[in-house]
Amino acid sequence: MGAHDGRVAVVTGAASGIGRAAAERIVAEGGSVVACDRDEAQLTWAGDNDRIATVTGDVTDQATNERAVSVAVERFGRLDAIVLNAGIAMSGDLLTLPIEQFDRVIDVNVRAVVLGIRAAIPDMRRAGGGSIVVTASTSGIGGDPNMWPYNTSKGAVINLVRATAIDLAADNIRVNAVCPGPTETGMTNGIRDIPEIYDSLRRHIPMQRWGQPHELAAAISFLASPDASFITGVALPVDGGIGANTGQFLPREASS
Numbered sequence: 001m002g003a004h005d006g007r008v009a010v011v012t013g014a015a016s017g018i019g020r021a022a023a024e025r026i027v028a029e030g031g032s033v034v035a036c037d038r039d040e041a042q043l044t045w046a047g048d049n050d051r052i053a054t055v056t057g058d059v060t061d062q063a064t065n066e067r068a069v070s071v072a073v074e075r076f077g078r079l080d081a082i083v084l085n086a087g088i089a090m091s092g093d094l095l096t097l098p099i100e101q102f103d104r105v106i107d108v109n110v111r112a113v114v115l116g117i118r119a120a121i122p123d124m125r126r127a128g129g130g131s132i133v134v135t136a137s138t139s140g141i142g143g144d145p146n147m148w149p150y151n152t153s154k155g156a157v158i159n160l161v162r163a164t165a166i167d168l169a170a171d172n173i174r175v176n177a178v179c180p181g182p183t184e185t186g187m188t189n190g191i192r193d194i195p196e197i198y199d200s201l202r203r204h205i206p207m208q209r210w211g212q213p214h215e216l217a218a219a220i221s222f223l224a225s226p227d228a229s230f231i232t233g234v235a236l237p238v239d240g241g242i243g244a245n246t247g248q249f250l251p252r253e254a255s256s
Contacts, residue, residue: 003225004031008076010068011035012059012116013086015042017185018135021213022083022220027051029221032076036068037086051076059086059112065119072123079123081224084116085135089187090149102149109153110160117164121173129172131224134161135216136177138239154179158235165233174232176223181239183211206241208254 004026011026013019014035023033023046032051037043038058046052053075057064072079090097090105113134124130139147140154158177165175182201184192188210192198202210219238222228237243245251 002028002030003221003227004029004080007031007080007225008072008078009033009081009083009224010072010079010116010120011083011085012065012068012112013037013135015039015045017187018180018183018213018216018220019083019085020045021217022085023052025214025217025221026081026083026224029225031080032072034068034072034075036064059084059116060107062115062119065112065115069119069123078127079120079130080127081131081133082116082120083133083135083220083224084113085220086112087135087153087187090153091147092149093146094148097149102152105149105153106156109150110156113157113160117175121168121171124173125171130174131228132164132168132173132175133220133223134175134177135220136161136179136235138179138181138237138243141179141235141237141243161235162233169232174223174228176228176231176233177235178216178219178223179235179237179239179243180216181205181211181237181242183213183216185213203250203253204242204245204247205239206245206251208251209240211238211240 009026011023014023015037023035034053036055040056043054053071055068088108136158137154139151140158143151161175161177
């Protein structure tokens with residue numbers, strides 16, 4: 001018996017990275033998935049798997065979120081979970097970054113999550129409950145140099161998770177967040193191409209390595225499953241211990 005046997009989930013940002021890994025994990029554990037992303041070409045990884053449907057669109061569009069939920073219900077008969085994983089990074093000088101770029105990161109990382117939650121609620125209520133999992137970040141728990149737009153958006157989405165968890169608990173709808181630390185995904189390619197920055201981040205992680213998408217997917221799958229039935233309103237760090245450090249001292253380096 002898999003944790004998601006007979007269950008149906010929507011996963012946004014599913015073309016690659018954490019979203020793809022989460023979708024694959026849920027399917028491997030017996031579930032069916034609607035994989036949603038704006039990049040249709042990258043959704044071809046789903047192939048002809050009859051337990052994966054794909055939806056192409058921008059999550060900042062209300063219609064995209066509603067269509068993903070509709071496909072889940074029409075194709076697989078129900079909606080048990082939605083993983084709101086789509087997001088973008090943003091950094092820049094506080095005084096010179098165009099405010100339109102700040103607006104965009106808030107639109108994708110916060111407003112789109114609201115749209116996803118709102119799209120899922122009616123069918124989850126009809127089903128007697130469900131699980132919503134949001135990909136936040138350790139950058140929503142603390143600040144980072146020059147990353148104020150991203151920090152702001154992820155901090156906002158963590159408190160959105162807490163607030164909506166309270167509002168939806170009486171409907172048996174759980175809302176939780178995972179907070180990745182440095183993870184090797186398409187969004188972090190730019191960092192990984194700069195060895196000194198990549199290694200500096202690695203050294204600040206007590207486990208002395210970056211995370212992998214499948215490790216985040218395991219946490220997402222758990223929170224989306226009935227195994228987490230009494231967990232709601234949580235922002236779970238999946239970060240190799242980086243959030244446990246005050247930042248004043250480097251952790252002991254691993255033995256070679």
